[in-house]
Amino acid sequence: MVDPHAPDPTQESLWRPLRLLQASMDADIARIYAKKRITGLKPSFVMELLRLHAGGPMTITELAESVNRTHSALSQKVAAMREAGWVQTVEGDDARSKKVTLTDEARGIVGRLAAEWRATEAAIAEIEAEIPYPLSQVVADIEQALARKSFHDRIAEKLAEDPAWD
Structure with a gap:
């Protein structure tokens, strides 16, 4: 039985500040996209989009391995990116397999995404030098x-x- 007077252990968290910091930084990146009128793009999509640009169409398994994520996690992310219009699936090497590829819209902004990636990494390096x-x-x-x-x-x-x- 649950004690209704027991304290809520979630009120204290050593991880929450890190999650909130990352969410805040991602929101700042999203603001950069909004200023360039890039809509529907989440900062969490960029690595996969850049990998697809650099490596060409990949199966979900190949893409997951390239970014060190699980197949399940990448499958969900690919579904979200497809819904947002950044990727599509095409027939793979045989009729049973599918490959993920960039849409024309994604190919049109990939240069900006690479620039943002470089700028973000440089900004993080700058912050690390300050702390x-x-x-x-x-x-x-x-x-x-x-x-x-x-x-x-x-x-x-x-x-x-x-x-x-x-």
Whole structure:
């Protein structure tokens, strides 16, 4: 039974500030697109669109591998990009397979997307130079800590100590 007076554990979060920061930065990128009248483009689509431009049509599996995502995650993203008009699927090497390719609209802005990618990376490098401990170093340090003990194992240990998990 749930205790109606128990505190809400979601009121505290070490991850929330990072998620909010990324959402804010993505919103700023979206504002850049809006000023160029590029509508329906999410910043989260850009890597895949640039990969398709550079590598040509790919299956969802190939695209997922190229951006280090799961097939399921990329399948959902491709559906969203197709709905927004940035990609389409075409017949693959055999009748059973499909490949994802850019639409004419996406091909028309890919140069701008590459410019935005370069500008974003340069802006992040500028920010990292201004702060005492760059986020890229934080990520590397977290990866090293997780190599010593996985996130899964850390959570499992904490759950083993919590009687509410039983």
